[in-house]
Amino acid sequence: MLLVLSYATSSAQSKQLLNIGQSDTIYSKILKEKRTIWVQVPESAYSKTNHPNTYPVVYVLDGGVHFLSVCAVINQLSPGAVPEMIVVGIGNSENRTRDLTPTKVKEARGSSAWVKDSGGGARFTDFIENELIPYIDNKYPTANNKTFVGHSFGGLLVVNTFINRPELFNNYIAIDPSLWWDNEVLTRDITAKLASEKYKNKSLFLSIANPLPADTEKDINVLIKDNSINTEGLRATYRFSKIVSEATNSAVNFKYTYYENEDHGTIPLISTYDGMRFLFSWYKMSGKLVDIIKNPNTTAAALTTGFNTRFEMLSNHLGYQVYPEEEMLNNLGYMFMSHSPKKSLTFLKMAIKYYPKNANGYDSLSDYYRSQNDLQNAILYCEKAFAISGAEYHKNKLKQLKNK
Structure with missing residues (x-):
């Protein structure tokens, strides 16, 4: 942008x-x-x-x-x-x-x-x-x-x-x-x-x-x-x-x-x-990785390997360390949340790994655990998001989770 x-x-x-x-x-x-x-x-x-x-x-x-x-x-x-x-x-x-x-x-x-x-x-x-x-x-x-x-x-x-x-x-x-x-x-x-x-x-x-x-x-x-x-x-x-x-x-x-x-x-x-x-013809995401993402039988390990391979290639081409975009990982996490939770969790954990200072990643993981009826982890990750952002949004969300 x-x-x-x-x-x-x-x-x-x-x-x-x-x-x-x-x-x-x-x-x-x-x-x-x-x-x-x-x-x-x-x-x-x-x-x-x-x-x-x-x-x-x-x-x-x-x-x-x-x-x-x-x-x-x-x-x-x-x-x-x-x-x-x-x-x-x-x-x-x-x-x-x-x-x-x-x-x-x-x-x-x-x-x-x-x-x-x-x-x-x-x-x-x-x-x-x-x-x-x-x-x-x-x-x-x-x-x-x-x-x-x-x-x-x-x-x-x-x-x-x-x-x-x-x-x-x-x-x-x-x-x-x-x-x-x-x-x-x-x-x-x-x-x-x-x-x-x-x-x-x-x-x-x-x-x-x-x-x-x-x-x-x-x-x-x-x-x-x-x-x-x-x-x-x-x-x-x-x-x-x-x-x-x-x-x-x-x-x-x-x-x-x-x-x-x-x-x-x-x-x-x-x-x-x-x-x-x-x-930059080599930069766009390959069809092979897209297939790995879309395949319903893809394991979390295969997803992680696919992403690591792509970003290692980008880093080698560009001459510096390249990480997956936070927005992309977050969007993929929500896209798979309802029908492929293991994939969703893999992407959302990647987002936190690469962007640990971003409250949005913890907020997304809170939503993930809420979707899996794991209220304890939903509260835990919402607390982490609030600790980073201090935002009224996360304060109110945390209160709602604790009142459930």
């Missing part, structure tokens, strides 16, 4: 406005300038009763344009299809071309003026690595799992970082990247580079837009044979994608997708969605 920072109203407007994330600034000694960033933290991070949480971090270039859409995708997909994540949008300076291009060129696309300061990508990446990431890690509950997202020149920097500093991020999403830059400099020798062990356990999703009007050619096999300036970007990105996807010596988890009905401006949202689904 998203972090709602405030609701604002004005005399001229009665509707409530929802703000997502918060704005911040960081001064960069490397860039010698102040940079604006936007940060969204999952709402669960602020729960005082949940198990201490850390979260993967998504760093988004051109944050002023793409921060909200990336937040929206992650808020929609988490926690079922992707983990909850912190999102950091990185604002641009006045010289976007300087920051996002990996090499200096004298001319591009028939002009020299707009590229005179090009080639600052390495310095900008230094800022991200040595200043921004440590700042975010120090201020927010981050885990050591990071994703880098960029569009156009931002995608160019994402690919450059993937090639030259793959250790900086676990995952990369390059949205219609400008791989035509400097005569396709990033495609040179890419096959030989991919043989390195440093690309192991790294994932890259790359998208390609159709640069032509919607009512014209869509077949990529036709477009890659075109020699006009209109298809230069598509051809460059397609060449890079084919080389990487066909590299037999590569350990990279790679996928590229051509969107025939999306142009350079419309492609970011769908690319972010598909990219996140690809990068």
Whole structure:
């Protein structure tokens, strides 16, 4: 879920406005300038009763344009299809071309003026690595799992970082990247580079837009044979994608997708969605575990083993300890309470094991024992819930149980 920072109203407007994330600034000694960033933290991070949480971090270039859409995708997909994540949008300076291009060129696309300061990508990446990431890690509950997202020149920097500093991020999403830059400099020798062990356990999703009007050619096999300036970007990105996807010596988890009905401006949202689904394809609960949960003959031991296996896998993928969501365990406990009490008890005990400071888990166990006509344990667990919450609700519930 998203972090709602405030609701604002004005005399001229009665509707409530929802703000997502918060704005911040960081001064960069490397860039010698102040940079604006936007940060969204999952709402669960602020729960005082949940198990201490850390979260993967998504760093988004051109944050002023793409921060909200990336937040929206992650808020929609988490926690079922992707983990909850912190999102950091990185604002641009006045010289976007300087920051996002990996090499200096004298001319591009028939002009020299707009590229005179090009080639600052390495310095900008230094800022991200040595200043921004440590700042975010120090201020927010981050885990050591990071994703880098960029569009156009931002995608160019994402690919450059993937090639030259793959250790900086676990995952990369390059949205219609400008791989035509400097005569396709990033495609040179890419096959030989991919043989390195440093690309192991790294994932890259790359998208390609159709640069032509919607009512014209869509077949990529036709477009890659075109020699006009209109298809230069598509051809460059397609060449890079084919080389990487066909590299037999590569350990990279790679996928590229051509969107025939999306142009350079419309492609970011769908690319972010598909990219996140690809990068975290292993995250969604497997059918095997669902079958174990649904099977009426499943034992409590088998349930526990199934959940332990899943969350051990998630922990190994993400690089930090992952626990079952308290809400999920609680919901499953109530779902099975009437017709499969052993399953119900297993889930509710898990909730207390992982979230011992949460009164809700003890309250749910009280309801469980009440459903089994075990008044003594119903009172015991209601007392534990009340001891944590001090809530009037638990006080009154306890009184009702003792009067039975």
